[in-house]
Amino acid sequence: MIHGCFLASRHLITLPSLLTLQRSVTSYNPSSLNTRLVRPVLYSSAQNELLGFFDNLLQQFSACAEHIKQIHSPIILTDASTSGFLVARLISAYSNFGLLDDARKVFETSLVECFSNLLFWNSILRANVTHGEFLEAVKVYARMRLFGIWPDAFGFPLIVRACAMLGDYNLCKVVHCHVIQMGFQNHLHTVNELLSMYGKVGRMDIAHILFDKMSTRTHLSWNVIISGFSRNFDCDGARQMFLRMESEGWHPNPVTWTSLLSSYAKCRRHQDSWGLYVQMKRIGVEITAEALATLISVCATMNIPDKGEMIHEYVIKGGFENHSIVINSLISLYGKNGGVKAAEHLFSGLHSRSIVSWNSLISSYAESGSCDEAFAIFSQLEKLGEHSMIRPNVVSWSAVIGAFAAKGQHEESLELFQRMQFAGVMANSITISRVLSVCADISALRLGREIHGFIIKVLRDVDLLVGNGLINMYMKCGSLKDGKIVFDRVEERDIFSWNMMISGYGMHGHGDRALETFDQMIKAGFKPDEVSMVAILSACGHAGLVSQGRKLFDQMRTRFEIEPQVEHYACMVDLLGRAGLMQEAHDIVQNMPMKPNACVWGALLNSCRMHKNTQVAEKAAAQILNLDSEMTGSYMLLCNLYAGCRRWDDSANVRLSAKTKGLKKIAGHSWIEVKKKVYMFSAGKAMQTGMEEIHWMLNVLSYQMEEEDQGCKTEQDLAKQL
Template sequence: MLSFSVLPDGFSFPLVLRACANLGDVGLSEIVHCHVVQMGFQYNVHVGNELLALYWKVGSVEVARRVFDKMVVRNIISWNSMVSGYAFCGDCDGAFGIFVGMESEGLEPNLVTWTSLLSSFARCGRGDELWELYDKMKRKGFGDSAELLAVVISMCADRNAFCKGKMVHDSVVKGGFENYTIVRNSLICMYGKNGALGEAEYLFSELEAKSIVSWNALISSYAESGFCDESYEKFLQLENSNGSPFVKPNVVSWSAVIGGFASKGRYEESLQLFRRMQLAKVVANSIAISSVMMACAELSVLRLGKEIHAHALRNLADWDMLVINGLINMYMKCGSLKEGKSVFYRTVRKDLITWNAMIAGFGFHGLGSNALSMFHDMIGEGFKPDECTFVSVLSACSHAGLVAQGRQYFDMMKREFSIEPQIEHYACIVDLLGRSGLLNEASDIIKSMPMEPNAYVFGALLNSCKIHKNTDVAEDTAAHIYSLGSETSGSIMLLSNLYAASGRWADSAKARLSAKEKGIKKLPGQSWIEVKKKVHIFSAGKSVNTGMEDIRTILDTLGLQMEIMDCTQRESFMLDTDNHKISIHNMHEECMLCELS
């Protein structure tokens, strides 16, 4: 058009600007904007509105604000564009500021304005203010819309607002909105995330056309309620359904089931699902990657964790805070402190979880001084610690035996940061004092607790009694555990072993017999090692991996060979058994036995 010297006007510019927004081309948008200014159309209200929509869509918040401020004439669309733009960016204060300015200029907000405003507060998680605004809207005589009800219902997924959610559901039924898919999907989420899975299942079954959003709402509901098997069953139903080709598992579906298994501690299944997702050519999002990182951290599979890190880098997800925090947690828990610190110091915008992961990681490996140094660096950066921070700090002091510092930080919680110690903090301080032999002081702490001690608190003290062989305090502690009705195999075995270490064999046998009568079984400890991408598991008393027969055969043969040889002489020999060659060079008998064990 321009090449034929036909100039654009107030009708053609909006169309071109809309095309630029759909393309997301910032450079092209700026060129067209220059044309608008050169031809004097920047004061045209329709052109101005399209410029606002364009810059909000490409994420140029400051430019959008400047365009809005320079508009001579604004209509309701101009104001709504600004409110919805701030809502899209999750800036509810900015959205509310525009809303107030709109009212001050005498313009009455419409239903679109209210929906965008409420949406901004929903995105920010500020439910109380959302409800105040919703009540204000209703008092002004505004009715509901499907979009507005979906926004309001989304805030009722929180358990504290479930009763309000049921009231809104009544409004949905009375207003005839229950057959709107967007509303029903929000209701499925609300009931599902509050554990009312029967209602969620019913609402889903009543949908005539089930979209992928509907399926994901139900799958996520089961996963977040802890029913990962049921969530996976729904996922398989979606995967095997013969519906629309567009209704098939997407990244949200995969992320929900992967996260569900990870949150229940079923990490191997979580990793297997991630592999399946990769084979299905579905690019993982930050939620899926962070879930897999948690699985790698708990299983201590560093090689796989590095592989996932590379995957995140290839898919440009390493800048996401969920991924960054997952990486730090994984590296620190796997003992790769150098890589963990490297990710931490490369991160420009850290949040509290980032700092907590570092503090917990240092404490986990007994590096108490490093953990406390990181804590003070965090304070110096202007971050306020939370309950999780102090659990990590106290745990670090316990692992490193820093008694004086542990007392100091326990007192600091309430005195400087107004954080009331919870049951986890008391368990940490009892563990710290008990490990250091201060059993009476640990007992006094338990007696002074403002809440009822649980099995974890008493268990920490009982473990300390075993370390210091104090049967008197142990018996009293065990009595408290029994009175709670929550005795575990761990606590009973601790007491039994303590009796045995003190030579009280009858009491040791009595404790074990008590466990047997109550049907309490101790799960055997396990160790595992990964060799050539294969995991070998060793268990106390037996082995669940193959190949142990060959090892025992070789050991028996070596034992026989040592009996017939003079092992005190410094000599070498080569043994070949079942194609296994073992060389032992110039070793004394003790050295050989130590090496073989």
């Protein structure tokens, strides 16, 4: 209840009388504002006094939404709702409490009477923009044009900001033309918004021209243009503008320094980011919370926890412990470096936890491989969402889905994706790429196709991340034609796109097509990286292209300026070993510039198994047994090789050695897709419910194959006798 009284001109109007007037409205609801009530006729002077009274009341008692509604009813009864000024106050008051629907209803019911009042239009524009309803703001602008109303210096910046957030370049151009038509091209606030708009849509060339034509600039103008370069990953442009700012006599403020720091971080120039931070401290620049958050993210990316701990000390000394943006970054830092306990401690100390805080903790567990713990935190967030506005968003779902996918728990990952869809959360490119990677791992081609259909129907635009995910899925599932179609349709390819195509052709034995794609990549201006060379050498190995593989390996240093790593030597050993060139493969192992690891010896040992070369196998076995490796594959190869040669004691010794080291063979998995559901077979585990029929059919097929095999042998024996 509001208490007090107010003096409106000559009349003393007390709140009890106002509340009595309000109670005459039996059931107030903003949705019923179209109802035309019988209002008392007021003289002009009395009406002006009452408008001033209501304006004063709205300003002084705006701390509670219920108070605003109590004041709103008498405004309707006294005909004060015909005042554009007062209606604008009401719209702003409702907007401040997040009651955007009520604000819009007030706007709609007063539109006819207040359409010529610019303050009225600006209030609903600001309400929509403030709450992120940018498309609605543009629709309001379109209605202004229909009414013949042009925005003023307060309205145009809001419209420009809405267009910028929508990211529609054509719409941005149209509004820019309107700005020029109305003569606001030199209005400082409007031009600053235009600079920001072109930065958001990636047209820094136009932003630069606008900036050069500005007759008056402020620190905000410089910060906006530097931030635009930063947003578009042009740290050199940001640096040049920073130097120009200094040369023209301007002193960069903390926001300017933070923008430059952010540009270095986005361009992954981490050493420059750290150097800039050191320079800021040396010359006494104020370190903002945003700058600290950026620097912490750099430490997390560079995997330098010691510097991250230095920043943490500065956070404590500088009093930034209550800045959620800083603490959230620290949670991510510790999570990425395996310090999940420290991350959880920071999270528990937060007084106010936003969805970003929850997502940071979930991601911390997810990135450390603790998918069960990540899911537990996610479940807590789900329960919290039942009683508050904070509930899992697309980032939360993507983190947990990715955690299970990375851990190899594909079924759980797909089930979560299905739950996400039922929850009505729209997947983004990160979510889709992670689910596509699951489809690729388990060869779920049908499910991958369905997700592709979802992308076309819902997401529409296939960005690079999703495009690469589709290429990877189709190539690993053996649908090479579909993979090539997606690859051809991706406009902005990167080195990952090419590598996936080369690797896909290679793993399916199409060495010639892998070589052809490799040559096309070079002609397109892409320089092969270490992954490219592993993919093409592996492709040559699977296809038996020995001479081509040798040539490419020799060109790594001379042509591509890539120093061969242990993975490349392993590919060459595998290439030569598969071709039966065992001695040459063994010579490569002996002459490697680095110590061979288990992968190299394993490749050699596998070749020995293929060609039953026990002489080289003995040498490889001795090395493998001396290695402190946790890879069980090499032990199994050696064990099987001895067993194949009936050297049972040696086979048992290898098994004993693996057991002594605590190594366990990873259970084999296979998947089958039946009626849009993926089933997993795992060695040594009980079958899933409903799999008995499949097991029975496998027994039937095995029996039939054995009979057919016996029949073939009988026919061959008869043919020999004849």
